Amino acid sequence: xxIGVFVCHCGENIGKxxxxxxxxxxxxxxxxxxxSVDNKYTCSDPGQNMIKNAIKEYNLDGVVVxxxxxxxxxxxxxxxxxxxxxxxxxxxxxxxxxQCSWVHDDVExxxxxxxxxxxxxxxxxxxxxxxxxxxxxxxxxALVIGGGISGIQSxxxxxxxxxxxxxxxxxxxxxxxxxxxxxxxxTLDCSQCILTPRMVEVYQHPKIKLxxxxxxxxxxxxxxxxKVTIKKKPRYVDETKCTxxxxxxxxxxxxxxxxxxxxxxxxxxxxxxxFPQAVPNIPVIDNTVCTYFRxxxxxxxxxxxxxxAIDFNQKERFVVEEVGAIIxxxxxxxxxxxxxxxxxxxxxxxxxxxxxxxxxxxxxxFERLASASxxxxxxxxxxxxKKEPKKVVFIQCVGSRDESKGFSYCSKICCMYTAKHAMLxxxxxxxxxxxxxxxxxxxxxxxxxxxxxxxxxxDDVKYIRGRVSRIYEDGGKYIVxxxxxIAGIPVEIDADMVVLATAIVAQNDSKKLAQTIGIPYxxxxxxxxxxxxxxxxxxxxxxxxxxxxxxxxxxxxESVAMASAAASKAxxxxxxxxxxxxxxxxxVNEATCAGCxxxxxxxxxxxxxxxxxxxxxxxxxxxxAYVNPGLCQGCxxxxxxxxxxxxxxxxxxxxxxxxEINALAIL
Amino acid sequence: MYTIxxxxxxxxxxxxxxxxKSLRKICDLLGIKLVEIxxxxxxxxxxxxxxxxxxxxxxxxxxxxxxxxxGITKILAPCAACYNRLVTAQYELTKNNLVKRExxxxxxxxxxxxxxxxxxxxxxxxxxxxxLDKKVVSLKGLKVACYYGCLLLRPKEIVDFDDSxxxxxxxxxxxxxxxxxxxxxxxxxxxxxxxxxxxxxxVVDLIGKILGDAQKHFADIMVVACPMCHSNLxxxxxxxxxxxxxxxxxxxxxTELIGLSLGLSPEELGINxxxxxxxxxxxxYFSKVEVQL
Numbered sequence: 001x002x003i004g005v006f007v008c009h010c011g012e013n014i015g016k017x018x019x020x021x022x023x024x025x026x027x028x029x030x031x032x033x034x035x036s037v038d039n040k041y042t043c044s045d046p047g048q049n050m051i052k053n054a055i056k057e058y059n060l061d062g063v064v065v066x067x068x069x070x071x072x073x074x075x076x077x078x079x080x081x082x083x084x085x086x087x088x089x090x091x092x093x094x095x096x097x098x099q100c101s102w103v104h105d106d107v108e109x110x111x112x113x114x115x116x117x118x119x120x121x122x123x124x125x126x127x128x129x130x131x132x133x134x135x136x137x138x139x140x141x142a143l144v145i146g147g148g149i150s151g152i153q154s155x156x157x158x159x160x161x162x163x164x165x166x167x168x169x170x171x172x173x174x175x176x177x178x179x180x181x182x183x184x185x186x187t188l189d190c191s192q193c194i195l196t197p198r199m200v201e202v203y204q205h206p207k208i209k210l211x212x213x214x215x216x217x218x219x220x221x222x223x224x225x226x227k228v229t230i231k232k233k234p235r236y237v238d239e240t241k242c243t244x245x246x247x248x249x250x251x252x253x254x255x256x257x258x259x260x261x262x263x264x265x266x267x268x269x270x271x272x273x274x275f276p277q278a279v280p281n282i283p284v285i286d287n288t289v290c291t292y293f294r295x296x297x298x299x300x301x302x303x304x305x306x307x308x309a310i311d312f313n314q315k316e317r318f319v320v321e322e323v324g325a326i327i328x329x330x331x332x333x334x335x336x337x338x339x340x341x342x343x344x345x346x347x348x349x350x351x352x353x354x355x356x357x358x359x360x361x362x363x364x365x366f367e368r369l370a371s372a373s374x375x376x377x378x379x380x381x382x383x384x385x386k387k388e389p390k391k392v393v394f395i396q397c398v399g400s401r402d403e404s405k406g407f408s409y410c411s412k413i414c415c416m417y418t419a420k421h422a423m424l425x426x427x428x429x430x431x432x433x434x435x436x437x438x439x440x441x442x443x444x445x446x447x448x449x450x451x452x453x454x455x456x457x458x459d460d461v462k463y464i465r466g467r468v469s470r471i472y473e474d475g476g477k478y479i480v481x482x483x484x485x486i487a488g489i490p491v492e493i494d495a496d497m498v499v500l501a502t503a504i505v506a507q508n509d510s511k512k513l514a515q516t517i518g519i520p521y522x523x524x525x526x527x528x529x530x531x532x533x534x535x536x537x538x539x540x541x542x543x544x545x546x547x548x549x550x551x552x553x554x555x556x557x558e559s560v561a562m563a564s565a566a567a568s569k570a571x572x573x574x575x576x577x578x579x580x581x582x583x584x585x586x587x588v589n590e591a592t593c594a595g596c597x598x599x600x601x602x603x604x605x606x607x608x609x610x611x612x613x614x615x616x617x618x619x620x621x622x623x624x625a626y627v628n629p630g631l632c633q634g635c636x637x638x639x640x641x642x643x644x645x646x647x648x649x650x651x652x653x654x655x656x657x658x659x660e661i662n663a664l665a666i667l
Numbered sequence: 668m669y670t671i672x673x674x675x676x677x678x679x680x681x682x683x684x685x686x687x688k689s690l691r692k693i694c695d696l697l698g699i700k701l702v703e704i705x706x707x708x709x710x711x712x713x714x715x716x717x718x719x720x721x722x723x724x725x726x727x728x729x730x731x732x733x734x735x736x737x738g739i740t741k742i743l744a745p746c747a748a749c750y751n752r753l754v755t756a757q758y759e760l761t762k763n764n765l766v767k768r769e770x771x772x773x774x775x776x777x778x779x780x781x782x783x784x785x786x787x788x789x790x791x792x793x794x795x796x797x798x799l800d801k802k803v804v805s806l807k808g809l810k811v812a813c814y815y816g817c818l819l820l821r822p823k824e825i826v827d828f829d830d831s832x833x834x835x836x837x838x839x840x841x842x843x844x845x846x847x848x849x850x851x852x853x854x855x856x857x858x859x860x861x862x863x864x865x866x867x868x869x870v871v872d873l874i875g876k877i878l879g880d881a882q883k884h885f886a887d888i889m890v891v892a893c894p895m896c897h898s899n900l901x902x903x904x905x906x907x908x909x910x911x912x913x914x915x916x917x918x919x920x921x922t923e924l925i926g927l928s929l930g931l932s933p934e935e936l937g938i939n940x941x942x943x944x945x946x947x948x949x950x951x952y953f954s955k956v957e958v959q960l
Contacts, residue, residue: 348830348832349832350830350831350832350833351832351833353833356833472852473852474852474883479852
């Protein structure tokens, strides 16, 4: 075998600490090395040409580049050798920068170490073999889970690029939390006015298949080739027949079910459309309260429906969709603080009396109170006696940044929406007083700080730095006891209403969904990205992308940006017909595999499957592990776990690794 | 026979001896055997944990060790401070490796197998077991403000038997006497504790707020489960009484209220030992006792 070694100075980066000419000279003595040279900048064009020429001149069949981390330039050099006909996997990097010159001072010792590292790489190259990338076909369709602003944005971006999208929403309507908001910061433009046109666009888009009141049940397959089973929950209304006339909802005699969209502040009927602008505008029957489902009588909706659209016999249906990419945009929920949840690390905020006092409400409830389409038509009235509150206290960080009672993270949007709430209140109740208790004001964002200042300076919202220790009712007033940490005094405010900026938490079924798809999540249930800075919208499972608040607390601009980024990642995937994947994946020796499936348990990517081995007569012999090449990421965990050494990682076989270790031992 | 280990602590032999007296009376009546820990020592409250952390943990553990040797598996510590020290020591033993290491020689057994309960948990338990199920006197119409103070409920990681911010366990218990618990706001506010000695004015101010809120919610009487709270609310109320028109509110122990409903007389329960006279409140109920007897 003829191997060429190319030692790079990386300018001063390596050359200052490692005696590169000597390293090259010493490397030339390693058996198998036919040429060994040093170069100032090997990654530069002349540097690469030097390698290419050497391959041709010396008829090399292996190359070692002693330079920076393979993360940096492995691809560059492999491409270079491939351009002159060498298999790219015959090129190895000896990392003498990050793992040598950058961390040592002594030239003598560092040079010795560099030579060792080169020898290791040479021994590996000797045992390398030609590998070809795995090619998998790409289904150019995307699944978007969640129909909030993030999901809508992703779906529209992909659909507008000309690819089909399946959009799944678990609620009867798309729109998500954004449809509940009154105005949005920092511009105070109406949330529904900017959202509903997009909802309609989704509904009318020929490339978008909208599945509302549906949930993802099962995800099989791998990047480019997912098979997703979706459960369609029964609406008990035939979507093809219903015209959305609304007669059934007007006539329904059950009028006492809590209205989820209005945060329980008013009631709704048993057959209902979540809100007037719902998309699709098709009602759904809540079978837990409907008289027909409880007693078998009534059927008022059937009587009034002119289109015979009511169908009490509808059952759960399962649809299977084949897609190439999945975008998860399942959003968030609000921390409910009324009761101390049993067996939960979260201890609640009993001292604030949420759930006990009707006028202690959370942020989303205030959004509905302030919304023109809300239960009070936008007038600020307190829930208990419908009177206009003259003094409102807003408390930030209820559950956020509080390790002892809630969560250690910052919910990010509360500083802004509390400023917005206080401002909206002052705009509607001119003689009212608004107080905000805060820990810090975190208003990073374009025009955000200015917005908060406007609340304080122009709208005279009184900001008090400190926490509230207790709220209790006294003669129709709510006594808010807190501390002003700047003045260093206790404060007591007799408020008419209290609004708690409760923490953003992950959806309660986010962990289950993550397990269904096979993507990691953090201890709070938020879904994890691969790299927080450089790959923020990709999950560690190839082909699955993240958008919006399912990944961490996010505001609308960020959610939309993430959604478009996730969509573009899917579009990158759809850009080619075949997908090339690294061939360095695990492979099972079926002759020795005992079928213990320890590998299956440790695999983080669900890449290991059961395979039946039959003899030539077709009789079952045994089960063995099979590595799905589409899912395997080549991490090597199964390789290390296998008790019978039946799993090998191609490109990093035991033989290769031992050769590398032995290269050190011969000294 | 229901038997339980008993740790009275210093308060119940001194300033709060009516707490001890009423508890023993109830237990006699219900056939509960209290096994007092022999040669029990200080629980380590205030003076010990203000001096040395290790000492504040070792003192209660020494008591538990003595109980263990006597074969006691469950200890009732009626005083809230004693209870707090005992469970805190057990908690420290599991969570604080430093304490564990320092005390390893001293610890011969697993003292966390011994359960320490407070007076509220004790009543919860005997109600659940059906031992306390009868009442002789119905206290119907009596409006009671249940006051918890701090030591029974905090820190909540350690004494997690009720919600530390919105407790309701005492209210549940007094329901068996037919009395009506009032909904009020100062259940867990600070009574001033040891400031009673050096800064009497602070305590008078604090209890004034507590008692004021109870009266605002029409409480006839206040029930407590802590000797410290009791002495502050009862004794320091004398200062408030100096103000013109002040209507005093009797402070009694939970054990005394239960005792009354079991037909025991105020004298037997030691209610006559309190500073604030409660005869007027109970008068109408006593006559009923006589009728029933």
